Amino acid sequence: NAGVTQTPKFQVLKTGQSMTLQCAQDMNHEYMSWYRQDPGMGLRLIHYSVGAGITDQGEVPNGYNVSRSTTEDFPLRLLSAAPSQTSVYFCASSLESGLGTGELFFGEGSRLTVL
Amino acid sequence: GIQVEQSPPDLILQEGANSTLRCNFSDSVNNLQWFHQNPWGQLINLFYIPSGTKQNGRLSATTVATERYSLLYISSSQTTDSGVYFCAVGNFGNEKLTFGTGTRLTIIP
Numbered sequence: 001n002a003g004v005t006q007t008p009k010f011q012v013l014k015t016g017q018s019m020t021l022q023c024a025q026d027m028n029h030e031y032m033s034w035y036r037q038d039p040g041m042g043l044r045l046i047h048y049s050v051g052a053g054i055t056d057q058g059e060v061p062n063g064y065n066v067s068r069s070t071t072e073d074f075p076l077r078l079l080s081a082a083p084s085q086t087s088v089y090f091c092a093s094s095l096e097s098g099l100g101t102g103e104l105f106f107g108e109g110s111r112l113t114v115l
Numbered sequence: 116g117i118q119v120e121q122s123p124p125d126l127i128l129q130e131g132a133n134s135t136l137r138c139n140f141s142d143s144v145n146n147l148q149w150f151h152q153n154p155w156g157q158l159i160n161l162f163y164i165p166s167g168t169k170q171n172g173r174l175s176a177t178t179v180a181t182e183r184y185s186l187l188y189i190s191s192s193q194t195t196d197s198g199v200y201f202c203a204v205g206n207f208g209n210e211k212l213t214f215g216t217g218t219r220l221t222i223i224p
Contacts, residue, residue, distance in 0.1 A: 033212075035214075041216065042201060042214040045213075059116075059211070090158060104203070105160060106150075106158040109156050109158075
C-alpha cells in the first residue's frame with residue numbers, strides 16, 4: 001500500500017493562476033480531508049468528504065474547491081491563487097466516517113508558494 | 116467550535132529525559148488523536164485515544180474526557196523524538212477534527 005499520495009510536493013504560482021493539488025489513497029478509506037498548515041497556527045481544515053459524491057466545508061474553505069468522484073481521489077482546486085494561500089497543504093484520510101473521524105493518516109504534504 | 120490548547124509550546128530536553136505534553140479542550144469529545152510531525156514535515160499518527168490510557172513503546176497517552184484533557188508521555192527521549200506534537204479533537208458525529216497549535220520538542224544529544 002502506498003497510503004496517502006499527494007502531488008505535486010512543491011509548486012510556485014503567480015497571483016491569479018489556477019492549479020489542482022492531487023490526493024489519492026489506496027486504503028479504501030471513506031473519509032478524506034484537506035488541511036493547510038501555517039506557522040504558529042497548527043493545521044486548519046479546508047474541506048472534507050465522508051464518501052464519494054459528498055463534500056463539505058471546513059474551517060477555511062474560501063478560495064478552494066473540492067470534488068469526490070471516486071473513493072480513492074480527492075483533488076483540491078485553487079481557482080485564482082492569492083499570496084494568502086501560500087502554505088503547506090496536507091491531505092488526510094480515515095477508514096471511518098459518520099460517527100466522527102477515525103484514525104487519521106496523512107500524506108507527505110505539498111508546499112505551495114504564491115507570488 | 117471546540118478550542119484546543121497545548122502546553123508547553125516549546126520544550127528542550129537532554130537525551131534520556133522524560134517529558135509530559137498536555138492537551139486541554141473546551142468541550143466533550145469522542146475523538147482525540149496525537150500526532151508527531153518530524154523535522155522533515157511528515158505527520159505520523161501516534162495514538163487514537165478518546166478516553167483511557169494506551170502505550171506504545173516509550174510513548175504513552177492518557178485522556179480524561181470528563182476533565183477535558185489528555186497527556187502524552189515520552190520516556191527516555193531520543194533525538195528522533197524531536198519535532199512538533201499535535202493534539203486533535205472532534206465531537207460525536209462531527210467529522211471536523213480540530214488541531215491544537217502544537218508543542219515543539221527538541222532533544223539535545
